[in-house]
Amino acid sequence: MSQTSELKHYRCYEMFSQSAGVEMREAVKSSEEHGVVTERSGRIHLRFFKLTPKTNPGDVTQIRFICEPDEAFGLSMMIAQVAASSVPCKEKLNPHKFSTGGEGEEIVTTVTVDKWERGGKGGYALTVARGKDFISVPVPLAKFLFAGEFLRTLSTEQSWVERTDKKMSANATV
Numbered sequence: 001m002s003q004t005s006e007l008k009h010y011r012c013y014e015m016f017s018q019s020a021g022v023e024m025r026e027a028v029k030s031s032e033e034h035g036v037v038t039e040r041s042g043r044i045h046l047r048f049f050k051l052t053p054k055t056n057p058g059d060v061t062q063i064r065f066i067c068e069p070d071e072a073f074g075l076s077m078m079i080a081q082v083a084a085s086s087v088p089c090k091e092k093l094n095p096h097k098f099s100t101g102g103e104g105e106e107i108v109t110t111v112t113v114d115k116w117e118r119g120g121k122g123g124y125a126l127t128v129a130r131g132k133d134f135i136s137v138p139v140p141l142a143k144f145l146f147a148g149e150f151l152r153t154l155s156t157e158q159s160w161v162e163r164t165d166k167k168m169s170a171n172a173t174v
Helices: 069-084 141-157
Strands: 012-016 020-033 036-050 062-067 089-092 096-099 106-118 121-130 133-139 161-163
Touching: 012 133, 012 141, 020 133, 020 141, 036 069, 036 121, 036 133, 036 141, 062 069, 062 106, 062 121, 062 133, 069 089, 069 106, 069 121, 069 141, 121 141, 133 141
Parallel strands: none
Antiparallel strands: 012 020, 020 036, 036 062, 036 161, 089 106, 096 106, 106 121, 121 133
16 A cells, blocks of 8 residues: 655755754744634744754754744845955844743843854854854855845745634624
């Protein structure tokens, strides 16, 4: 008995270095009331991941960062700005913060783009950091610029919302 897999089409771009990568793709945020989805809206999903195996059980191998469309657009502008710079520089998105609930501990996640120079070599990188963990993806200029263009395009394509049609009841007064 053969099984057929249904392929799902979605916009996605992946960049890799020797030890890490980043996947950029469209995403959806859903809001619920009483277990019923009342709203869905477009987002951009960044998934940074390591290509090396874990050396310790507690090692982080991936970090996700969900952007609102305007954040992804801002990130694309930062990439263009950093790429055009004649000197090493770094730009950072506003951090995302959330609390773990338990003891009020706050988790902060940041995404940074930079042009670097070390020991006579240079390049570009996208980096995500959460607490003490970070994943940096160094890439050549063409991939760096393509990522910026991809984020710019995806940011406008993901600027949408779906809401339930809340009809007024027949007894409602206006």
